[in-house]
Every structure is written in structure tokens, then in C-alpha cells.
Amino acid sequence: MASELALYGYWRSSAVYRVRIALNLKGLAYETHPVHLLSDGGEQHGAAYRALNPQQLLPCLTDGDRVLTQSMAIMEYLEEMHPEPPLLPVDARSRARVRALALAMACDIHPLGNLRVLQYLEGSFGADDEAKLAWSRHWIGEGFDAIEAMLAGSAATGRYCHGDTPGMADACLVPQAYNALRWKLPLERWPTIARIHAACNALEAFRQALPERQPDAP
């Protein structure tokens, strides 16, 4: 029987990658519906996908007749519907810490490197590949400098971003680190991030979510 959960995504989208990690950590099966960001001007702009998500951004998760968008909202939804194993700690202060780490990536790094932003820089400012690369590296660098300080400066950091259980912040960190490596930013600049990245990728839930392992990867 087909799973009720279906994930609309693209193999290399970090926001989709986060949701794959969350689904795998919770042991939830799901169907994959590839939405090709680059073919024919972008399938995310086509009528079929727009009917699901007027934002024309990935991911979208359907749960039966429920249509869910925004990776952070999807992870919170999964946490509420399938509490075990948890993506967030129990107490409010720790939950706020994990969410703040996750949002420092989801709000303050990732949106700036999005395809549509790079397209605007090229179209309106004439940014060439080198300038776009410098842009992407700048925001990942500044963001990871802050996140490294947040992680290294807190006794709450453990094997993973918060304690010894992988969760919502790790589901954001690993895709962002993947992007850093894609843009040739060595993780050694951020030793705590590098250590947590390696610890996560030792887990099958993270390995199965790797972009290269997705059915639409080239």
C-alpha cells in the first residue's frame, strides 16, 4: 500500500533535504514526487505545483488530503503528529534553543542562497558566476561563524546540536553544511559544526537523505 505521506521536492534543495532527514529520523515512509527546479523554466512554477503551493517553492508534503508547506512548519507538524522519536527537547528553554539554531539557518542563511535570488542578482546586477559564488559563501560564512559561536559556547551542545539526540537543528545544519561544501567552503573553519556534521552523517537517517541518493539525482 502506498504511504499517505508524499514529499514534493528536488534532490539538491536544502529545504527538502531537511524534511527528508526529519521523516527518516521519525521512521516515516513517504512517496517522492520530484519537482525539477531547472527544467522548462522550473516545474515549481507550473500549474500543477502552483495548485499545491502558491509560493512556488519547495518542499510540499501531503498527508492524505492535507497540504503542508514550509520546511520548518512541516517539521513542527511531524513532531505534533508523530511525537516519537522527538525532534525537539522537552523543556521550553531547550526547545527555544533548538528552534533558534534551526531558524538561524532557515531564515538567515538559506533564503539568501536560493535559486531565485541568484537569478535576480544575475539579471539585475549582472552578477557573474564568481560574484554569485562570493555572495553564497559570504552568507554561509557569516551565518556559520555565529552558529559555531552558539554551539561552541553552550554546555547544551552534545554529540549533536542539542545533547546526544539528533533533532530539528541538526536537520537544518547538515543540508547547510552540504551547501557550504558544494561552494568549496571547508568546514574546518567551524570545528563544532564539522564535528556534528560528521556525527549526523554516520547515522542512516541522514545518509539516506543525502541528495545523491534521491531518485531524481542525475
Place this chain on the structure above:
Amino acid sequence: MASELALYGYWRSSAVYRVRIALNLKGLAYETHPVHLLSDGGEQHGAAYRALNPQQLLPCLTDGDRVLTQSMAIMEYLEEMHPEPPLLPVDARSRARVRALALAMACDIHPLGNLRVLQYLEGSFGADDEAKLAWSRHWIGEGFDAIEAMLAGSAATGRYCHGDTPGMADACLVPQAYNALRWKLPLERWPTIARIHAACNALEAFRQALPERQPDAP
């Protein structure tokens, strides 16, 4: 006696404005600690504020000895610590809808118009005031087009973004609409957003959070 809650902010920062609305909706008193984004290269980069928030971004809320950052994480924290009146509906599907609307602003519009981004555009691409204005308007316009479709196309939209109770999505919508008006984008292009914006600003919780009413406003 002084309130235990202290909000570090700047009168015109939208992320801080969201948290003011959330605090007011919950009827929570708080102290205001202005952090001037523009004086001396930005007080947010000074040692005192960096010790609170290594991201050097606003807002920061302290609750006794707890230091909380990221406006969306702060609103979730307030919801967990002070559940009444709620900023989120009860059922998981509706909570996901409200969070997705809020994040469509907090992730996909607001970070692109942030001061540090405009400074980069000017410094690295030579963007003048007109080009920066076009940039800000582009992302608000594209984002609000999608949010208008999400709101107008759903029976769950009421007097406010979700039903007839103001909540987390409204706390993001009003500051973003304030920015749109600041950049001379008339809200009439988005009739549902314009209607909800007006309904919110009829409430004292929203009016008291207006940037012009803050102690550090010029």
C-alpha cells in the same frame, strides 16, 4: 517591580515588531532595551550585544537568566510558557497553516530586505538607492502575491489570517505590510492582506507595537 521579560530591539526592525505584537497579544509586560542598528556602525555588533546574541541580529528576549533569539522561536517560547491567549490554533493541520504563513514572511520575504543585505548589494554590486528599493519591492511583491493567494484561497482565513483570533501569522503580516508601505507599495494590490492589516491595527495590541510608538523612535 521590573518585569522579568526584557526585549532588545530597534523601533523599525520587523522581527522585533513581531515579538512586540506577540507580547502584547498575551498581555505580557516587558522592559525595552534599544539597540541602535545604525549608530557607530551598529550597536548589534558591539561586545555587549554580541555576548547576548552571537548572530548580531535582533531581537533578543531575556526571561530572567534565559536568553532567547530568533523571533519565530521567541513566539513559540511565549506560546509554550504563556498559553493563553493562544497565538496558534489547537489542531496540527491549522497550526501548520499558521506557521507556514508566518514562515513565508519570516524566511522568504523579510531576510532579503534586511539591512546587512542592502549593505552588501551597495558595497559589492554598487546598488544605488533606486536599485535597493526595486530589490526590496520585488521580494515583498512576489512574497505577498503568494500569501494573498494562500489567504484568499482558503476557507480557514477569517477576520485575521486564521479565523477570527489574531495570532502568529498576523504578528508577521503586520510588520511586513508596514515595510511594504514604507517602500511605497500600496496594499490594494493584495485585498485580503490589506483587510487583515486594517483589522489588526484596529486592536490595541497591534497599535501599541507600532514602530512610531517605541521609546527609541525619532
